[in-house]
Amino acid sequence: MRKALVTGSAGFIGFHLSQLLLDEGFTVVGYDGLTDYYDVELKRRRHALLRENARFEAVEGMLEDFDRLRGLALDAKPDVIVHLAAQAGVRYSLEHPRAYLDANLVGTFNVMEVARELAVEHLLMASTSSVYGANTRMPFAETDACDTPLTFYAATKKANEAMAHSYAHLWQLPTTMFRFFTVYGPWGRPDMAYFDFTRKVLEGTPIDVFNHGEMYRDFTYVSDLVRGIRLLLDAPPPAPGSGGKISAHDSLSPAAPWRVVNIGNGEKVRLLDFIEAIEEACGRDAIKYHLPMQKGDVPATWADNTLLRELTGYAPQTGVRDGIAQFVAWYRDYYGV
DSSP states (O other): OOEEEEETTTSHHHHHHHHHHHHTTOEEEEEEOOOTTSOHHHHHHHHHHHHTSTTEEEEEOOTTOHHHHHHHHHHHOOSEEEEOOOOOOTTHHHHOHHHHIIIIIIHHHHHHHHHHHHTOSEEEEEEEGGGGTTOOSSSBOTTSOOOOOOSHHHHHHHHHHHHHHHHHHHHTOOEEEEEEOOEEOTTOOTTSHHHHHHHHHHHTOOEEEEGGGOOEEOOEEHHHHHHHHHHHHTOOOOOTTSOOOOSTTOOOOSSSSEEEEEESOSSOEEHHHHHHHHHHHHTSOOOEEEEOOOTTOOSBOOBOOHHHHHHHSOOOOOOHHHHHHHHHHHHHHHHTO
């Protein structure tokens, strides 16, 4: 029976991934700080659902607490580590950059040290589409240069990619970084725009629509995303010199068993059309308050998911109307509205 250590298991994506791994017979040890960046009760509810499976163990601790993280890992002896825990949120980083320094840089270093000591089969770590920064050529490809991050959050995630490459090279530690594209769905994060839009549409209060809705995002349904992670788990990057590069799309390093993979739907959707899907699912129109572009935002994201398809034979496929309908149904049930 394979064992996975999942950091951020009480988080949105970590919860869904842990559930999927448990469904497929894994033993999962979850590590989460249960911080109050957003509703802690929602995080506790996610962990409670996972605890219904006897093969799940939840441990509360901060990424910055190396001794606690290391002790847990040495005791659990996982075959693979999936590092999802982070200080998230583009806008929050404008006011609280030190939280990103501590969690995303120090915390990720601690995870890499644990993975190195245990010599795990595969280390998988979350990055973000935000690393593409000011890039304008789309769709974004993993082989594009990512030298123009626009927020400190994006900068910490780009640094994580570079840190991971160095460890993969020095210790021959197979490492896959995945760049997420605007993930949404049931049990989601209340700080995300679609969550706030849904609440306000149902309440009949105005929503803030930045750049007058003329922004584009590659919205990725959470179940599709974690399926991509699960399949990548079985595709560790090969060692240098093995001839393992599969195509011109492959980001495989020539110096380390390391690659980065986009996980996105592969299509860009206009924000106003996304809001329209929320209106349809809620059965009422939004009251829109149009605003200019917000600092640190980008006008568009769009994933080239060719490499994911080549490595796994899979690509996300849930359309926004279906995905939003499922989210709104969950929201109504969870909050009783």
